Amino acid sequence: IHAGAAKVRDLDWASPQHLLITASTTATIANVIAPRQEYTTVVLFDVETNRQMRLMRDVERGLNIVVGSPVRRTVDGKPAVFVTGVRFDSGGRGRMALYQINLKSGASKMVHEGFPYSEDWVVGADGQPLAASAFDYVSGVWTLKIKQQVGWKEVMRSEGYLDRPSLAGLGRDGRSILLFDEEDDQRVLRELNVDGTSGEPIKIGALFGVTGPA
Numbered sequence: 001i002h003a004g005a006a007k008v009r010d011l012d013w014a015s016p017q018h019l020l021i022t023a024s025t026t027a028t029i030a031n032v033i034a035p036r037q038e039y040t041t042v043v044l045f046d047v048e049t050n051r052q053m054r055l056m057r058d059v060e061r062g063l064n065i066v067v068g069s070p071v072r073r074t075v076d077g078k079p080a081v082f083v084t085g086v087r088f089d090s091g092g093r094g095r096m097a098l099y100q101i102n103l104k105s106g107a108s109k110m111v112h113e114g115f116p117y118s119e120d121w122v123v124g125a126d127g128q129p130l131a132a133s134a135f136d137y138v139s140g141v142w143t144l145k146i147k148q149q150v151g152w153k154e155v156m157r158s159e160g161y162l163d164r165p166s167l168a169g170l171g172r173d174g175r176s177i178l179l180f181d182e183e184d185d186q187r188v189l190r191e192l193n194v195d196g197t198s199g200e201p202i203k204i205g206a207l208f209g210v211t212g213p214a
Contacts, residue, residue: 005025006023006024006025006041007023007024007025008021008022008023009022009023009024009040010022010069012069012070012072014044014070014072014079014081014101014103015079015103017046017047017048017103018044018045018046018047018079018103019044019045019047020042020043020044020045020070020081021042021043021044021045022040022041022042022066022069022070023040023041023042023043024038024039024040024041025038025039025041026038026039027039029063032063032094034094039065040065040066040067040068041054041055041056041064041065041066042054042055042056042066042070042083043055044101044103044106053105053106054106055083055101055106055108056083056085056099056108057106058107058108059085059087059099059108061087061088062085062086062087062088062097063085063086063094065085065086066083066084066085067083067084067085067086067096068083068084068120070082070083070101071083071121071123073123073124073125073126073127075126075127079103080100080101080103080127081100081101081103082098082099082100082101082111082121082123082127083098083099083101083108084096084097084098084099084120084121085097085099085108087110087113087114089113093116095113095114095115095116095118096114096118096119096120096121097110097111097112097113097114097118098110098111098112098114098121098123098129099111100127111128111129112129112132114132115132115134115145116134116136117134117135117136117137118132118133118134119133119134119135119142120132120133120166120167121133121167122167122169122170122177123170124147124170124174124175125170125174125175128147129147130146130147130170130175130177130194131144131145131146131147131167131177132144132145132152133145133165133166133167135164139159140159140160140161141157141158141159142157142158142159142160142164142165143156143157143158144156144157144165144167144179144192144196146177146192146194146195146196147194148194153195153196155192155195155196156179156192156196163182163187165179165180165181165182166179166180167179167180168180168189171191171192172191175193175194176191176192176193176194177191177192178190178191178192179191179192180204181201183201186203186204187203187204188201188202188203188204189201189202189204190202
């Protein structure tokens, strides 16, 4: 397996036949207004055919990098992989779009083009986008949208550049959303329903048996 001149960050099975190799390298992207920094790529390796494919190589109006970690789901009884990538809109601004990967060919299919200032996604158990967060670096406003039966609904908004909320994945029932947030200067985990309501938040320290002073 050749991941190139990069740092291997993670190995994960997409299926019993397919291995995902996540690597990163420090680079400057030509013809794109972006800082020199660590960029992530993912290689798909087929252990039966001994074939490897670099993901996102076929993306139109976008970059061949992956933002964050690949997400695994089982769709129609088959393993599926989703990744977040950068796609340029008609105005030339990069958006965090959601893609599904074909494990046989390594080809990518755009599931959602992303919203202005898109930041992260939660993919539902059915393989459809369930939630999307966005952060406007100019205004410092973070928003969370959740997919409804018709369209999307903004259910949460936060202002500030530090300690803003972040998506953590699917909740216990496969329909709710886990979210890291701040409350009373403590990091907490919230489980949001599709209507934006949530129960009592869990303090992060409590998840690991950490308590404060008596």
